[in-house]
Every structure is written in structure tokens, then in C-alpha cells.
Amino acid sequence: MRAMVYRGPYRVAVEDKPDPVIEHPNDAIVRVELAAICGSDLHLYHGLLPDTRIGHTFGHEFIGRVEQVGSSVQNVKPGDRVMVPFHISCGTCFFCSRGLLSNCHNVNANATAAGAIYGYSHTAGGYDGGQAELVRVPFADVGPMIIPDWLHDEDALMLTDAFATGYFGAQLGDVAEGDTVVVLGAGPVGLAAARSAWLLGAGRVIVVDHVDHRLRKAAEFAYAETYNFTQYPDIVALLKETTGHLGADVVIDAVGAEADGSLLQHITGAKLKLQGGSPVALNWAIDAARKGGNISVLGAYGPIFSAVKFGDAVNKGLTIRANQAPVRRQWPRLLEHIRAGHISPRDMISHRIPLEDIAEGYHLMSTKLDDCTKVVLTPPAA
Amino acid sequence: MPYTADRPDPAPSAEELRRRIPGWGADLDPADRPSYPKERDDVVTGAHWVLPERQQEREPRERSIEHGMLTPVFGTAQPLHGPAGAIRRYAYERYSEARAAHWLLLMLGDRVDSALSGLQAVPSRGPAALVGGTGLIKQLRSGRMLQPRDPRRADNAHVWMDPLVLAAPWLAGAWITWRVVRGVRRRR
Numbered sequence: 001m002r003a004m005v006y007r008g009p010y011r012v013a014v015e016d017k018p019d020p021v022i023e024h025p026n027d028a029i030v031r032v033e034l035a036a037i038c039g040s041d042l043h044l045y046h047g048l049l050p051d052t053r054i055g056h057t058f059g060h061e062f063i064g065r066v067e068q069v070g071s072s073v074q075n076v077k078p079g080d081r082v083m084v085p086f087h088i089s090c091g092t093c094f095f096c097s098r099g100l101l102s103n104c105h106n107v108n109a110n111a112t113a114a115g116a117i118y119g120y121s122h123t124a125g126g127y128d129g130g131q132a133e134l135v136r137v138p139f140a141d142v143g144p145m146i147i148p149d150w151l152h153d154e155d156a157l158m159l160t161d162a163f164a165t166g167y168f169g170a171q172l173g174d175v176a177e178g179d180t181v182v183v184l185g186a187g188p189v190g191l192a193a194a195r196s197a198w199l200l201g202a203g204r205v206i207v208v209d210h211v212d213h214r215l216r217k218a219a220e221f222a223y224a225e226t227y228n229f230t231q232y233p234d235i236v237a238l239l240k241e242t243t244g245h246l247g248a249d250v251v252i253d254a255v256g257a258e259a260d261g262s263l264l265q266h267i268t269g270a271k272l273k274l275q276g277g278s279p280v281a282l283n284w285a286i287d288a289a290r291k292g293g294n295i296s297v298l299g300a301y302g303p304i305f306s307a308v309k310f311g312d313a314v315n316k317g318l319t320i321r322a323n324q325a326p327v328r329r330q331w332p333r334l335l336e337h338i339r340a341g342h343i344s345p346r347d348m349i350s351h352r353i354p355l356e357d358i359a360e361g362y363h364l365m366s367t368k369l370d371d372c373t374k375v376v377l378t379p380p381a382a
Numbered sequence: 383m384p385y386t387a388d389r390p391d392p393a394p395s396a397e398e399l400r401r402r403i404p405g406w407g408a409d410l411d412p413a414d415r416p417s418y419p420k421e422r423d424d425v426v427t428g429a430h431w432v433l434p435e436r437q438q439e440r441e442p443r444e445r446s447i448e449h450g451m452l453t454p455v456f457g458t459a460q461p462l463h464g465p466a467g468a469i470r471r472y473a474y475e476r477y478s479e480a481r482a483a484h485w486l487l488l489m490l491g492d493r494v495d496s497a498l499s500g501l502q503a504v505p506s507r508g509p510a511a512l513v514g515g516t517g518l519i520k521q522l523r524s525g526r527m528l529q530p531r532d533p534r535r536a537d538n539a540h541v542w543m544d545p546l547v548l549a550a551p552w553l554a555g556a557w558i559t560w561r562v563v564r565g566v567r568r569r570r
């Protein structure tokens with residue numbers, strides 16, 4: 001099959017690779033019809049996540065057709081068109097049985113500090129991902145859902161991670177009616193979090209980034225007030241001013257390890273890897289939240305320490321919640337929202353390109369040039 | 383004016399928000415949200431087993447020493463091999479995830495993997511094996527690379543470093559080779 005492969009930092013290609021095979025009775029093999037590049041993939045692409053092996057196929061956002069199933073699979077059959085959540089879950093471990101589907105303990109041999117994610121390094125379990133023609137889907141009875149006829153394929157694709165993650169992030173922030181919600185980052189996850197904050201009843205939604213075309217998207221897609229942080233001497237002071245000097249009820253970090261805004265933090269965190277990522281957005285969140293407020297962290301960080309201003313979080317009585325999103329759990333409700341016309345996740349897609357152009361896709365997503373917010377890939381056979 | 387008990391930035395009315403924003407307040411009730419409460423036992427998973435069956439371990443599979451056993455299901459992509467594999471295996475066998483050494487060794491393994499697999503591919507792919515795959519040439523052709531960058535972007539301050547990250551292993555390798563060659567010459 002043709003598949004994206006990692007060749008080293010900033011270098012990816014499409015190569016021929018052996019087809020995946022059934023390795024467990026509850027595996028399925030899915031023929032990918034659409035896949036996407038996530039902001040998380042950029043952390044791998046930039047060589048930031050430990051144990052990212054050369055030859056690894058990335059991609060945890062994909063939909064496709066079931067090609068083959070193992071002997072114990074009951075809920076899907078060959079020919080079914082399925083959407084697959086980015087997390088792999090067994091369904092019955094301590095964590096899965098409590099609904100923590102993105103924190104499964106039975107699928108990631110390499111680390112207990114993370115669940116398993118398709119194509120997300122060996123630290124996330126060592127499974128090849130969906131930026132390929134075929135992919136092995138473990139626990140096919142638990143993760144995949146048959147795509148309803150009425151659902152647009154691209155909406156299904158956006159629910160496999162980005163939109164469902166933003167929706168989850170707004171819930172982590174415990175948004176209550178009338179709350180002021182600040183979302184740091186206008187990437188796909190931030191756009192979705194901002195859009196979702198309204199569903200939960202926010203009274204005001206503010207999005208911060210430094211890329212103007214993404215802020216325009218935030219205004220359009222998420223009905224948000226927007227601020228470009230490079231245009232103000234101190235973005236935290238500005239956020240305080242605009243909230244009557246109290247701070248925001250909820251701040252959502254949708255930026256993660258490669259945050260800009262402090263060259264020192266960016267270089268030590270994202271380039272020299274001396275900390276587990278640049279904590280600029282996390283620190284802004286701590287500073288911009290009101291006392292007693294909530295911080296929701298969706299941004300991904302590396303497994304080592306970062307220079308986080310924890311003292312302020314203590315003194316302000318903040319509640320900090322974080323997780324990889326259990327996106328599968330969000331689907332039933334999100335399908336209702338799409339059906340009711342409340343949301344249109346596919347509107348955040350900016351680029352649709354063939355899988356064969358993968359290197360260009362990563363470069364676009366990474367540089368955010370050409371008004372890039374979200375890149376969707378089509379494998380040759382699809 | 384001193385701070386008071388009132389919100390300084392009262393939200394518009396629910397009616398106005400509903401009019402302006404499709405779906406506003408559809409999930410207003412905090413108790414009726416898919417991720418509330420965080421832990422709940424009514425999430426339907428589709429699993430029809432109590433204990434998942436075990437996947438066969440065809441070659442020795444590394445695992446975190448914080449696990450009591452090899453997980454019943456595991457990834458089989460890119461099994462450990464060569465010098466990078468040895469470094470990674472040592473990181474897994476020796477250190478828990480709580481130790482910086484665990485992660486720093488894995489990062490070292492990544493750099494060694496990247497350098498060695500690049501070199502190994504030179505005979506078949508030529509010099510492109512060392513630097514190909516950046517998408518630059520295609521971007522130059524399509525004209526996207528030549529679009530003016532927004533001068534206000536914060537990442538303008540460090541984009542120039544990206545080629546250095548790309549070239550760093552080769553620059554380091556060249557430097558070491560040069561030092562070795564010079565050392566050998568001097569000794570003669």
C-alpha cells in the first residue's frame with residue numbers, strides 16, 4: 001500500500017509499505033477514504049515527541065471502508081463505512097469502563113502516561129496511522145462507528161478528532177451560562193472549542209492567536225471576538241482590561257507545546273527540547289483566568305517538565321482540567337447538533353490534497369501559509 | 383470605582399445570543415453534557431468481553447516498567463532494531479516514565495535513528511535520503527512558498543532556525559568526521 005512515512009524532523013514522504021494484517025481477533029483493516037493532518041501531527045513532524053521512529057506512518061483522523069475483520073468482530077463488517085476515533089480503547093479496562101476512553105490501559109505497552117493513539121509515535125503505543133491506504137484498527141467493536149447516511153464525510157472526519165476535541169475542551173472548562181471564555185489558539189481545535197463554548201451557553205467568546213487569517217476564521221466560524229497578540233504590548237493585560245480587570249471565567253489552551261509569544265520559551269521548549277514544550281499559552285491561561293476560574297488544557301505537551309507558573313494557579317484558586325479527548329463519547333450528541341444545523345465542522349477545512357502530496361501538506365500546516373487551517377488528504381485508491 | 387459584586391462585563395440576553403449564534407445554549411444544563419461527570423459507567427463501548435484476548439507476541443516487545451505485564455494489545459509498527467533500538471530498549475528496561483533519563487534517552491534514540499536511516503538510504507536514494515521530504519521544491523513550484531509572509535507573525539523570529547534543525551545532525555556529523563580525520567593526520 002501507499003503510506004505516509006516519517007523520515008526525520010521536517011521530512012515526510014509517501015512510500016510503498018506492506019499492507020497491515022489482522023493481529024488480534026478484534027482487529028479490523030480499514031481502507032482509508034479521507035484522512036487529515038492534525039496540529040498534533042506537527043509535534044511529531046518537528047521531532048518533539050520521544051520515540052518517534054523513522055518509517056512511522058502518522059495520522060489519527062480518518063474515515064474509510066472496512067476491508068477485513070478478525071474472528072471476534074461483531075459490530076462492523078466488511079463494506080461498512082466507518083469513522084474511527086483517534087484513541088484506541090479496549091472498552092473494559094478500569095479506565096474505559098469509567099468512560100475514560102482516551103486513557104485505556106490495555107493498548108499502550110510503551111507508556112502508562114498516555115493512552116494509545118493511531119500513528120502518534122511509540123510513546124502513544126506504536127500503531128501505524130491513517131495517512132495511508134490501509135490501517136489496522138484494534139478493538140474494532142469499540143472504536144469505529146458506522147457513518148450515518150445523512151452525515152457529510154468531511155463532517156465525520158472532523159469528528160474523529162478536531163471538532164470533538166474542541167467540544168470536549170469547552171466541557172472541561174465547565175462553561176456556565178453567561179461566562180466569558182477565552183480560547184488561546186485559532187487552529188482547528190481552538191476554532192471548535194470557541195464554537196462549542198456557545199453551545200454550552202457562554203456569554204462572550206474571545207479567541208487569541210498571531211496568525212491573522214486564522215483569527216478571521218475564528219470570527220466567521222466561531223462568532224468570536226479576536227485579538228492578535230503581536231498587536232498588543234501585553235496580551236494578558238489586555239485580556240484583563242476587557243474583562244473589567246477580573247479575568248476570564250474560563251480559559252482554554254488550544255495551542256500546546258510549540259506556543260509562540262516568548263522567543264526564549266519557544267526556543268528552549270520547541271527547538272532545543274530542554275523542556276516538555278513551550279508553556280507560553282499555559283502561562284497566559286493561568287494569568288488571564290479570573291480567581292476561582294477554570295482552565296481547560298487541550299494543547300499537547302511533551303512528557304518532561306515545563307516552566308509553568310504553578311504558584312499563580314494555586315494563589316488564584318484555579319481549577320485546571322486536561323485530557324486527550326475521549327472523542328467517541330462526544331459523537332452521539334455532536335451528531336444531534338450537526339443534524340439540528342447548530343454546527344458545521346467541515347467549514348474549518350482549508351485544503352484538500354492527494355495523499356501523494358503529503359510533504360507539501362505538512363509544510364502548509366506547519367507554516368500556516370496559504371491561509372491554511374486544516375488539510376484533508378485523499379489516498380490514491382479512494 | 384472599587385470592584386463590586388457584579389460582573390463588569392454582563393453577557394447579552396439569552397434571546398439575543400440565541401438569535402445571533404446557531405445552537406446557543408443547546409447544552410446549557412451542565413448535568414446533561416456528554417463529558418459530565420468525568421467518570422461514569424453508562425458509556426456504551428460495544429465491548430462484548432470481560433477480558434480482552436491476548437495478541438500474540440511474535441518478537442520481544444518493549445514495555446514501560448510501570449506496566450505489570452505486556453498489554454493484551456500493542457502496536458507492531460517499526461520494531462526495535464539497530465543502535466537506535468538498543469538505546470530505546472535500554473530506556474524502557476532501565477527507567478520508569480517518571481525519570482527524565484527515560485525520555486531523554488528516547489529522544490537520543492530518535493536522533494540516532496534519523497541519522498543512521500538517512501545514511502543507510504543514500505546508496506538507493508542518493509543525497510535526497512538526507513534532506514528530501516521537506517515539500518520545499520513542490521511549494522516553490524506551486525508558488526506558495528513565495529507568498530509574502532505576514533510580517534507581524536510571532537514565528538517570524540525563529541523560522542530561520544528550521545533549516546538548522548533539519549541540517550543539525552549532518553553539520554554535527556561533518557564536524558566530528560573532520561575532527562577525527564584531522565586527529566588521525568596529526569598523529570601520523
Ligand SMILES: NC(=O)c1ccc[n+]([C@@H]2O[C@H](COP(=O)([O-])OP(=O)(O)OC[C@H]3O[C@@H](n4cnc5c(N)ncnc54)[C@H](O)[C@@H]3O)[C@@H](O)[C@H]2O)c1
Nearest residue numbers: 039040185187188189209255256259260261299300324325
Ligand atoms: N487533547 C486532545 O485530545 C487534542 C486533540 C487534538 C489536538 N490537540 C492539541 O491541541 C493543540 C492545537 O491543535 P490544532 O490542530 O488546533 O493545532 P494548530 O497548530 O493548527 O493550532 C495552534 C494555533 O495556536 C497558535 N498559537 C501559537 N502560540 C500561541 C499563543 N501563545 N497564544 C495563542 N495562540 C498561539 C498558532 O498560531 C496556531 O494557529 C495542539 O497542541 C494539539 O497537539 C489535543
Ligand SMILES: [Zn+2]
Nearest residue numbers: 038039040161
Ligand atoms: Zn489530533
Ligand SMILES: [Zn+2]
Nearest residue numbers: 090093096104
Ligand atoms: Zn481500556
